[in-house]
Amino acid sequence: MRATIKGKIAAVAASTVAILTLSACGGGSGSSAGDSPTSGEVNLIAYSGVWQDQYTAAVIEPFKAKYPNIKINYASKRSSAEMLSALQGQKNNPATDVAIMDNSVSTTGNNQGLFEKIDTTSVPNLANVPEKFRDKDGYGPVAMLDAVGLLYDTATFPKAPESWKVLWDPAYAGKINVNAPPSLLGLSLTAITSKMEGEDYTKGIDKAVARLKEMAPGVQTFAPNPDEYQNVITGQTVLGLGQNARGQFYSDQSNKKMGVTFPKEGTVYQINTINLVKDAPHSAAAKTFVDYALSAEAQTAFAKALFYAPSVSNAELPADVKNRVVPTDGSLNIVPLDVEFLSSARDKWTDTWKRQIITK
């Protein structure tokens, strides 16, 4: 019998705490608050840091201006896995309404019955999401897209490196940061390397591992802090793995001290979906929010703010933004990393990195 007992335990723990402290549950939860398409509140769970800042400014604030009676409570998490963990804990008594997370994780959520299906009746803007960005079973659609990029120090590389092979160049040994799995960046690099070595990573990654082992001694850090971007900007490293979107953002922030590029061997999409939690306490208001998040207005604003590619066909981006977000028109060489496959490979690849690739 498969079940998440975290939910039960968390519920028991929560009620014990509640009885002991003799106080009601913290703000936002419970369905007692009024819920309608134009009033109430929405408990959103999404990424933290610069993502939260930009999404708040580009999407949430205009939404609030439009729907002054809907309050958005933003709970931020460092990773999609942490979001999933939180949602699993609330399964029997959901407190969250909407989750924006990586599609590999949201698929797991769909399979675990954590999310609700969405249709155009309650979310009209779903009509603008092309078929390829919709879930085949009708769960939360893609909200924005990005891809793994190569970060580089513009002083060391006046011209962006063209190949991932630069990571193996002895000239930059000790000046590279790579996020090891379970980070999606490390998983992506594994797949990319495998493909470069001409093997089918869905069958095995021996060649990739051998190649990555050659790179490992030259890696400064497998868990860059405070993050992969700052490492390059401060000069701790000159090359690194990173998301294109944040890379573009920090490139501007650092006065172009750092650049981000898509090498010719291809890259892996990082796709975020927007999901409606099953039995959400504020389902009506949540749908209003999801609809707004899929509007051309919100999609364009967020693309301008953090360089994520829109998932709706009616979003028009200015040229200087359009050529910095990840192309979704098929022009980019993409290494496909299937969600179902990733779910089975994540643990294995993480283990492989820890045991064989990462050196002390």
Added chain:
Amino acid sequence: MTLLQNKIPPATHRGIEEGVLERAAGKRNRRTYLALLIPGLLGLLVSFVFPLAYMIRMSFNKGAPDGVIIETFTLETYIQPLTDPYYWRVTLDTFQMGVTVGVLCVLVSYPVALFLARSTSKYRGLLIAVAIAPLLTSAVVRTYGWMVILGTNGLVNSSLEGMGLITEPLKLTNNMTGVTIGLVEIFMPYAILAMISGFGRLNRQLEEAAGSLGASKFKVFTRVTLPLSLPGLLTAFLLVFVLAISTFITPRLLGGGSVQVLATEIYDQTTGLLNWPFAAALSVILLVLFGVIIAVYQRLTKKIGG
């Protein structure tokens, strides 16, 4: 906990005799005391016993990908790490890190603690406050400080390069060296406090007595000061050791992903791979490791305390 086991003995009714009333009053008092303990015990139950029991139970479940927990009763989560050389290496590394950090931390803290313990200056209180002031900033902040200092372009490397002592920056961070340096500094206040309180039997007059009996300064230190401060040193070592093997912030931030210890492994399993049963099993193993160390410590202190 022991109080719960000390049940009130059953009342014996042997007719009215002197002292019965008194005893009854005593029993009432005892009940009052027990009643007063209830809030604390409840708090302990909720915040310590319950989570611990939950964690131990969790460790016998089976973890599947994507955070799915298969509720069962299996030893698989224990067999897996115990039969896997990788986890033996992680455990050994954890232990080694604890010992290294403990020894270094005690070595650098000892002179400071000794000075503070023996100081008769009117500023002693202030000096102790200064010595433990770093506790006011969080370990995270201090760890970030060390990242800046030890980084490729950090203070240490740029000074050494500036002096022409090195041409290539030394790798002082994102490895065990960085973690060790960071942990030693972060745990120094704890070590100093533990030592000061553990130097109970040490006093100036004993050192003066040794001196008056012909012991040189060096002999006074080796024959009197050091033996008498040994319990304090041992307590400090144990404290730092336990803190070091259970901390994950510094190994994670300064280790750059290449320092794999039990605590970071537990963190990865919990938040990265969502394999709670496995993380719980590793936690239980860490707990057992604590238990062994504390048992050894108690044996040792008994021996030293004589």
Added chain:
Amino acid sequence: MTETKLSIKDLTKRYAAGLEPAVDRLNMEVEEGHLVALLGPSGCGKTTTLRMVAGLMDPTAGSIMVDGKEITHTPVNKRGMGMVFQSYALFPHMNVEQNVAFGLQMRQTPKSEQKKRVAAALDMVQLGHLGKRQTKELSGGQQQRIALARALVVEPTLLLLDEPLSNLDAKLRETMRSEIRSIQQRTRATTLFVTHDQDEALDMADRIAVMNGGLIEQFGSPTEVYERPRTHFVANFIGQANFLTARVGADTGAAPVGERYYKIDVDGFGQFGAVGVPGLTGSTHELVIRPHRLNVSLHPGVVGPESIAGTIERVSYTGDALAVAVRVGEKSLQAQLLTSSGDLPRAGETAYLSWVAEDAYLLPAPAKGLPE
């Protein structure tokens, strides 16, 4: 013949510039084999002096000589002295034998000799059977003896005792007093002994240095400091004393030990006889009379012409003795009687006081606005 063992010249200790010195130009010579008590109230500088002699503290000025050799700046471990601390300072991590052997180990005495000497030292303090005990298992008196054995086993040039009896109860203190004295006399160890207890000092010492405010007020034998105090402070600190202000009149002849008899005049009392150093005639001096040297009678004329009438203010009975306060005019005088005198006075009665001239001692320094 006696020889000078310890000689202290102008020894001064100032803890911080601008502060009153704790010890102020102290001079003292101690004879070989003598036990000298440094006696005084707390804060008088006696412990500071001892610590400077021991080498535990650096003097600000002055010098310390032992056996004619200057040791003022010799480090503590090179002085070869034995010290017993107030807290005994036994090493808690060593057993009794190890404690006693410590000094010998530091001197690298051969093992076999160490053994013999430790055993002898423990026998000397009658604790030969406790050698293997841990020090914390010993009573206060036993610890004190071990501390003494530890200090003496090295045959110290000087034995220094810092209030060694103050942590013992009253009964044990008496026993240890005579024991320390007898051990000291057997070993002939020249000893410096700090105490604030006058009985201890009078009982044990060959010489007493009465200290006050960093100075030695008087240095002399117990009888000297008791019977012939040089200052008001000494008379007041050692034993009890009645003080009267006397105008010294005619020198009436030679008294024993080079002193003179004087006719004196005390306001409200009349004229009496007293003794003092030569040459006091014409000036005002303080007169010291010990309470038990004051004769009290309920009948006039029993005592001589020098009797004064007064009223008994208070009587306090302490078993062996009877303390009586007698008011004469403005003054209240303390007297002490043995209770065997069947005729016990009661408060309110008239009493007649008298003394013999030898028991009324004029302090050598002229009185000038001294407190009563």
